[in-house]
Amino acid sequence: MKLKKIINCFMMAILLIGLLAACGSDETAGSGEGKDQIKIGAAMPVFDDKWLSxxxxxxxxxxxxxxNVEVIMVDAKNDAGKQFSQVETFIVQQVDAILINPVETDSLGPMVDAANEAGIPVVVVNRQPDEEVMKNIYAYVGSESLEAGTIQMEKVVELLGGKGNVAIMNGTLGQESVVKRTQGNKDVLAENPDMKLVREQTGDYQRALGMTVMENWIQAGDQIDAIVANNDEMAIGAIMALEAAGQLEGKVIAGIDGTIDALQYVKDGKLNITAFQDAYGQGKGAIEAAVKAVNGEKLDNNFINIPFELVTEENVDEYIAKWEK
Incomplete structure (x- = not known):
């Protein structure tokens, strides 16, 4: 931990030396007052991701x-160090606001500190920072991961009649979404003593790894009544493995995100549950918040929640229509 802090301080020192001349040439950078043109830097984790698209x-x-708005969007290729460098570049370019969807939430602190030193407001989208970082940003725009895991597992309990064996597929370990979605799952299980958690393993948010994990569980021979995944891609991977083994019938499968692929699986009766996370709404909400920050608008609450919505076979057509707009 001490080494990490030393490295962060060293990175900050190098950045601040480079910023002194730039900031001195425009003391109002980031204030946004009276601006006809607004330039926003958007540091995104990876472009090659269907949901994030x-x-x-x-x-x-x-x-x-x-x-009057210009967005410069860059791809960190899932490299936290690269993302930090991209934020450095935005600061030197004196953008009016910086929008970040972090590769790793643990890496947000130095980026936010650097932007704050330059007087540039920061909006974080989709992956929620910790409480300390939340104090130093203009807004976080996203959905409450704990809510997703809770409503997901509550529906699983209902479909199983309050009794059965559950396996949980975790996403990429260490991410806020994984921690809170899984916590929501386990909080509900704790309230239902006849529901048993028999397996838990990461599938790294990927369909192929979800399939591999499910194949291993099948080979282990455990009785599993429901597979509850932190996202749709792993749930689809589990479905593919169960179909190949002839064991899908009678299983309850639950995902999160409500991607168009997942919604088709719901419509086909293979995926029982997903929790729709409005990706488009998060993106639009984030850029709107960044513009408000530049214009100096005050927020009552810097957590702008885009609620999750439970999707089942009964209402799936409504959500398919959202993606077709």
Whole structure:
């Protein structure tokens, strides 16, 4: 931990030396008052992600519809160090606000500190910072992961009649979404003593790894009545493995995110539950918050919640229609 702090301080020192001249040339950078043109730097974790592509659409469409807003969006390729360098570049370019979807929430602190030193407001989207970082940003725009895990498991309990064996597939370990979605799952299980957690393993949010994990569980021979995954991709991987083994029938499968692929699996009766996370709404909400920050608007609460919505076979067509707009 001490080494990490030393490294962060060293990175900050190098950055601040480079910023002194730039900030001195424009003392009002980031204030946004009276600005005709607003330039926003958007540091995104990875472009090659289907769900996140809808979030990016929410940002880019706002950009296209507002001539006074220019968004510079960059791809960190899931490299936290690269993302830090990209934020450094935005600061040197004196953008008016910085929008970050962090590769790792643990890496947010130094980026936010650097932006604050330069007087540039920060909006974080989709992956929630810890409490300390939340104090230093203009807003976090996203959905409450604990809520997702809770409503997901509550529906699983209902479908199983309050009794059965459950396996949980975790996403990428260490991410806020994994911690809280799984906590929501386990909080509900704790309230239902006839529901047993028999397996738990990471599938790293990936379909292929979800399939591999499920294949291993099948080979282990445990009785599993429900597979509850931290996202849809792992749930789909589990479905594929169960189908290949001829064991899908009678299983309850639950995911989170409400991707278009997952919604088709719900419609086909293979995925019982997903919790729709409005990617487009998060992206649009984030860019709107960044513009408010530049314009100096005050928020009553810097957590802008885009609620999760439970999706089942009964209402799936409503959510398919959302993606077709």
């Amino acid at each position: 809808y979030l990016y659409d929410g940002i880019t469409e706002y950009d296209e519809q507002n001539d």
